[in-house]
Amino acid sequence: MKIILLTDLHITKSSSPSNSPWVAHLCEFINCNFGESVYIFVLGDIINCGDENAFESANHIFDHIQQQLKYIDHHFFFLPGNHDYCNGNLDAFQRFVELHQSRKAAVFDFRTRKTWSISVGEINFIATDSINDGKYNL
Numbered sequence: 001m002k003i004i005l006l007t008d009l010h011i012t013k014s015s016s017p018s019n020s021p022w023v024a025h026l027c028e029f030i031n032c033n034f035g036e037s038v039y040i041f042v043l044g045d046i047i048n049c050g051d052e053n054a055f056e057s058a059n060h061i062f063d064h065i066q067q068q069l070k071y072i073d074h075h076f077f078f079l080p081g082n083h084d085y086c087n088g089n090l091d092a093f094q095r096f097v098e099l100h101q102s103r104k105a106a107v108f109d110f111r112t113r114k115t116w117s118i119s120v121g122e123i124n125f126i127a128t129d130s131i132n133d134g135k136y137n138l
Helices: 020-031 054-068 089-099
Strands: 002-006 038-043 073-079 116-119 123-128
Touching: 002 020, 020 054, 038 116, 054 089, 073 089
Parallel strands: 002 038, 038 073
Antiparallel strands: 116 123
16 A cells, blocks of 8 residues: 655646646656555645636546556545635535545545544544634635
8 A cells, every 4th residue: 555645736727637747747656656555645725726617627637647547546535725715615625526536435525524534554544624714815
């Protein structure tokens, strides 16, 4: 089992797999180095500046990643960052997560609960959204 942590992707509405070099690098690295289960935790700021339209680009990018990793046992888990708040809420983030998070665990819904945990092997991960006060200034 391998664990990868990704942070601060800051995907914009003009981002795509072809103009985001990190996408190809990530896929190549995983495909060349990992033959076993890979757990990928995306730790906030998937999109940039709360632009809800950027989640469409993020969907295309993560669909592309899923396709590139189709022969690797991989699992995505997501934690929101302040840039993932759109119009003061996590609704767009939640729709994104429901499309891309691993089905091995319940989909975390940070709109209803701010802290979640997941066990991967003998490791227990605890994820919390620190924006409990609604202040997510960018």
